[in-house]
Amino acid sequence: MSVKSKSVLVTGGAGFIGSHLVDRLIMDDPAKIVVVDNFFLGHMDNLDSARAARPDLEIIRLDASDLAAMQDVVTSNGIDTVFDLAVVPLPTSLDYPDWTIKTNVGIVTTFCEISRRGLVERFIHISSSEAYGSARYVPMDEGHPHDAITPYAASKSAGDHIISSYVQTFGIDATVVRPFNNFGPRQNPGSYAGIIPIVVQKVLAGDPIEIHGDGEQTRDFVFVRDTSDFIAEIYATPACRGEVLNLATGKETSINELVTRLLAALGVPDHPVIHGPERPGDVRRHAADVTKLTSLLGRQAGALADNALAETADWYRSVLTK
């Protein structure tokens, strides 16, 4: 059961993961596909391929936390399913914690309410492994305690709890997907950039790479097209309904290893690397237990691959030298 013949809404669809998900969903030929994004970090360019494939793609510039506006979007477009990826990101939460929390919680609550009112059939919410905080045990399964460190993480954790309350109290049909660290083309290279675009920027500028702390902190890096494939498959798999699911490779990579492999992909293996102070709120280890997703879908996302890193590095090189 794919989204074929369904009408779907993707919030945050002009963003990094959201735009790849829009590309992926279009492959299944939905009857209608609508993007809601307020373009806080999203870019119209991210939807170029989607607009070429589906000239009827509707892109609406709105705040996804606005219940009345979202109710109108859902009813006027006959939306069956919401894929919810709109988010104010982690670095913003360090400068504007109150606004980040209110917005992120507001977005989730909006779609819980729309589901409770019976206006959509299914709600697929994209949460984050950040909700777990630093690992108390490894690998981290879906039952790992929530030890949110940053206000962003707390807002993601709160969203998951709100969804769980609506599932248990009102019986809404919601699935929570918790991706670990994503990488790939279209990840914002601007002021709130992640480690990969920062490395490419430093290489292009001839500056040393600064790693926060000793670099032995680990993450589970998953390629964004794998993430969007898995989200589409989670939608299509009835056994995933109502579940909370980690989405990751199940393999830990240290920041030191990531930087070394990325510099090799960029053809500058000897580029200077220095170590600076630890970043406040940085979690030490993130390693996913993907047993649940693997058993439900019968497959696992591939480990960090050099060709995916090279494709990502090429994309950044092209946008940063434009």
Ligand SMILES: NC(=O)c1ccc[n+]([C@@H]2O[C@H](COP(=O)([O-])OP(=O)(O)OC[C@H]3O[C@@H](n4cnc5c(N)ncnc54)[C@H](O)[C@@H]3O)[C@@H](O)[C@H]2O)c1
């Ligand atoms: N990137 C990762 O590594 C990662 C890891 C785990 C989970 N996630 C989750 O995946 C989802 C997508 O993240 P991303 O990395 O693509 O981020 P992103 O910032 O690229 O995309 C988020 C999009 O939401 C839009 N947005 C922000 N506030 C909005 C609002 N109030 N109304 C409408 N649109 C709004 C932004 O403009 C942007 O286009 C988020 O839920 C995030 O928590 C991301």
